[in-house]
Amino acid sequence: MKIRKYAAIDIGSNAVRLLVNNVIEQEDKAASFKKSALIRVPVRLGEDSFTKGAISEENLQRLIKTMQSFDLLMQVYGVEKYMACATSALREAKNGKEVVEKVRNATGVGIEIIDGKQEASIIASTDLKELIKNDRSYLYVDVGGGSTEFTVFKQGELLASKSFKIGTLRILNNLVDEAVWNAVQQWITSQFNENNKVEIIGSGGNINKLHKMSGRKIGQPLSFIWLNAQYHFLNSMGYDDRISELGLNQDRADVIIPAAKIFLSASKWSGAKKIHVPKIGLADGMIKTLYYQ
Structure with a gap:
């Protein structure tokens, strides 16, 4: 060895x-x-x-x-x-x-x-074989501060990937207009139809943190319902309260909300009800x- x-x-x-x-x-x-x-x-x-x-x-x-x-x-x-x-x-x-x-x-x-494109390609080279099943489709969503990479897997094969200028810091600074959200929605909905059983694979520090906050075991996916409720809960709190009451780091307490919004939007547009969090990324x-x- x-x-x-x-x-x-x-x-x-x-x-x-x-x-x-x-x-x-x-x-x-x-x-x-x-x-x-x-x-x-x-x-x-x-x-x-x-x-x-x-x-x-x-x-x-x-x-x-x-x-x-x-x-x-x-x-x-x-x-x-x-x-x-x-x-x-x-x-x-x-x-x-x-x-x-x-x-x-x-x-x-x-x-x-x-x-x-290179970023999406490198992310897609991570080993997802243990997670991906041939009887369903997956949308891999990697949320960053400046961009989000989306990759589609069907029957175990990578079919398409695209990077959009929609990230947590851009959203916080009001730099993402409605046209960008619409472009993401159009791209995601064009990849899947109502017959596809779709699940999300999420990567990035924010979804990893959300998974930890959920108390779920490693390998147990988040549900759309839980993530939606957590998004509204976090949004109802002030920045200082997220730090003092939830123990979030300063640089996590603000970006976690737009990250949750991106994952929720991707889930809604793809029809996914589960978000897997394998803790892998770029x-x-x-x-x-x-x-x-």
């Missing part, structure tokens, strides 16, 4: 994450992937990018310090290969490429800015992509 260490750095609009995986190789067996560490830093690049059009000097310095920390952690863990990908916040910032260059010069960490897909390359 051989254990190798791979890492993924996901530079999102709301947070920057480092995932370290053990890749276990055994003779005559497929490689298995086990999470070793996950570190999340709420840099919120999207607040700069979506409202001002560029990453501020303050957040650039925060990103540099985060990358320096991640580089040291990867050395300590003995990571042999890593991949660092930036999504919509750096993709849309007019100084995105400049930020990537400055981070590389200061830390040695190379970042690739990926487009929505970083997991990046490690699989890196390993199988």
Whole structure:
């Protein structure tokens, strides 16, 4: 048996994450992937990018310090290969490429800015075989701060995927107009018909947190009814109360509501009554992509 260490750095609009995986190789067996560490830093690049059009000097310095920390952690863990990908916040910032260059010069960490199609493709490469059944259809929904990636699976096969500029930070800053919601609705409804038995697979920090708050066991899906009730409950509370009474982190207490709205909308338009939360996402897909390359 051989254990190798791979890492993924996901530079999102709301947070920057480092995932370290053990890749276990055994003779005559497929490689298995086990999470070793996950570190999340709420840099919120999207607040700069979506409202001002560029990453501020303050957040650039925060990103540099985060990358320096991640580089040291990867050395300590003995990571042999890593991949660092930036999504919509750096993709849309007019100084995105400049930020990537400055981070590389200061830390040695190379970042690739990926487009929505690449993001959806990497997310789809995560191992969902244990969850996906051939007798039903699935809509994989990955909610980020700046964009949401939707992927359709039917009879165990990936059929279509699309990225939309609809994310939690955009909604919080009133940057998503009705035309975008309508486009998402039209795309989702065009993928399914009334004969399809559809279930949602949700990924992202917010749906993971909602699943934890529900008290359900790992592997037990959320129901549309519970999520709808929880959305209205959270919406009825003030931001401070969500922190003090529910124990939510500052950078989670606001974005969790628009995230729930996206999942509820996707469920309604697809006809799904269940939301599976396997706790996998872009970083997991990046490690699989890196390993199988």
